[in-house]
Amino acid sequence: MVVGRRVVARHSAWLARTRRLSSRASSVLSSVDIPTADQELSGVYDGSWKGSGDVLKSICPTTGEVLARVKSATPEELRDALAKSRDAYRYFRTVPAPRRGEILRQIRYALSNKRDELGALVSLEMGKIRTEGIGEVQEFVDICDYGVGLSRMMNGRVVSSERPGHSIVEVPNPLGVVAVLSAFNFPVAVYGWNLALSLAAGNATLWKPSPSTPLCSIAVTKIVSRVLEENGIPGAVASLVIGGKDVGEAVVEDKGIDMVSFTGSEAVGRAVGKVVQSRFGKVLLELGGNNAAVIMPDADMSLAVPAVFFGAVGTAGQRCTSTRRLYLHRDIASEFLAKLEKLYRSVRVGDPLAKETLLGPLHTQNAISIYHDAVGYLRDAGAEIIAGGERYDAPPLDQGNFVKPTIALPKSADPKDRIWRTETFAPVLCAAVFEDVEQAIEWNNAVPQGLSSTLFTRDLRTVGKWIGPEGSDAGIVNVNVGTSGAEIGAAFGGNKSTGWGRESGGDAWKQYVRWSACTINFSDKAPLAQGVDFSA
Ligand code: NAD
Secondary structure (H helix, E strand, O other): OHHHHHHHHHHHHHHHHOOOOOHHHHHHHHHOOOOOOOOEEEOEEOOOEEOOOOEEEEEOOOOOOEEEEEEOOOHHHHHHHHHHHHHHHHHHOOOOHHHHHHHHHHHHHHHHHOHHHHHHHHHHHOOOOHHHHHHHHHHHHHHHHHHHHHOOOOOOEEEOOOOOOEEEEEEEEEOOEEEEEOOOOOOOHHHHHHHHHHHHHOOEEEEEOOOOOHHHHHHHHHHHHHHHHHOOOOHHHEEEEOOOHHHHHHHHHOOOOOEEEEEOOHHHHHHHHHHHHHOOOEEEEEOOOOEEEEEOOOOOHHHHHHHHHHHHHHHHHOOOOOEEEEEEEOOOHHHHHHHHHHHHHOOOEOOOOOOOOOEOOOOOHHHHHHHHHHHHHHHHOOOEEEEOOOEOOOOOHHHOOOEOOEEEEOOOOOOOOHHHHOOOOOOEEEEEEEOOHHHHHHHHHOOOEEOEEEEEOOOHHHHHHHHOOOOOOOOEEEEOOOOOOOOOOOEEOOEEOOOOOOEEOOOHHHHHEEEEEEEEEOOOOOOOHHHOOOOO
16 A cells, blocks of 8 residues: 555656646657757757756747746856857858858758758747748748858959059958847747858857747757757857847847847837947847738739738738738728638638648737737727627637737828837738828838838839839838748848848848958059148
8 A cells, every 4th residue: 555655656746747748749849859858948058058047938829838948048158158159250250151151051951851840849839820830941941042152152342442553352251249139920030041141151140039939949059059060160159048138138238249130029129229339239120010011903802812811810910021001092992801801701710730720829928918909999999890809719719829810990091090100919900091002102101110011003103103212111112912921032121110120131141241341552652542642
């Protein structure tokens, strides 16, 4: 009997220690090498794994279960990681760029081998649907390809000198340590955009991810660090420091960080921008969007309606490029809204890991409050709620952060109204009716943010106006394509309160280097520029 009681006691103690993860979660976690036994995970990597600071929980937005507990960075561990990153940079800047590209190529290969598994982890931890999770990892793979090419093409310039026997060259040199502070909604791709360019440029990168998606950052860092270590490159070329606001603030303030690449909300971005500017560091800001779709009377409805549906409902309205404002020409407004509403009513909601699901949960419970607040404001202001406006509260959706995507027709289209001016990070789409394209462009441009925008038309003249000097003032100005879902080829980013930052393709790499303008005299004379005479 005593032996039996001891066995039961031991079993209970084991159960208490053991995190009983659902099989849904444990199969995803084990596929990306995240332990499923009940242990606190290390949230700091700078060549070795550690972490003894506050414990953060990763919570599944679909079920509410705790996926893991992660130990964040203490101030000392952060200082250590910063020092190791600086040392790693000093080494890495001497590695020839094509060799850095070869390392990126291996990272690309390792990532693509785990693309679907990492995509599933994004779905599990962040809550976006599986194909979007996989698409996000694909973006990292794509930008690695871009970075490999870049490593042989980061060209400077030879400039004509006005002085005989002189030559001027502009040389792109490695910049230093680049800190990447990222948002919860793209827990893999945003880091990828930064890492690929930063690594090709010869920098060390230190990543401070969102505290609510620590597992994505651990899984990615495991893959990247393995490649670095296999190549004899210091792991601190790609360090990770998981933590909350305090860790973020300490990173931003540190003078040893040459550039802060920040992706997040306008409110935090404003504070980060000031701090980095005050110490004359470099800063790249990718902040909130409040993106509009303009539908002209000649638009192809078979393109426009699904594009607005994906733009507003995809990722449960949690993309920086989500469509939040819909401007409809008077002639097609009723027809468009009827078609859109039909799609809204048919949306397949559920577990983002399930193949058929189109709408997953919001990432946090706090986001539900933001959603309710916006819908409440609209109702109080007399808006017509055409679809949605409430939570899904029947089981099993009541376990997660599921809300109904909402279409509202506010009484006023005045862009000064809070509902038009503010980014509500949830699936709330506000619609208004316009008379002519000039009015639509004016409304499009009248908000503080300037990230993405789109116009649906078949008229070339309207296209010309839209993309020209009198057109949309956003960073992304699309035609017959939704506001979200950019490719890596063009530089990505927005204007005005979106922060003016550019990441990913295009010329974005030029920000990750230190430009040296070198005038070289290969003559026996020393003439001064502009003919200045200073002879003694
Ligand atoms: P957030 O601003 O709350 O957090 C972003 C990051 O900043 C996190 O890592 C957070 O821990 C850190 N942080 C918080 N306070 C800080 C401080 N005082 N100093 C330094 N770091 C601090 O953003 P979020 O809620 O994670 O993400 C959603 C926002 O991100 C939305 O506004 C969205 O539009 C924006 N976003 C923009 C882009 C873009 O490319 N423009 C892309 C994705 C997301």
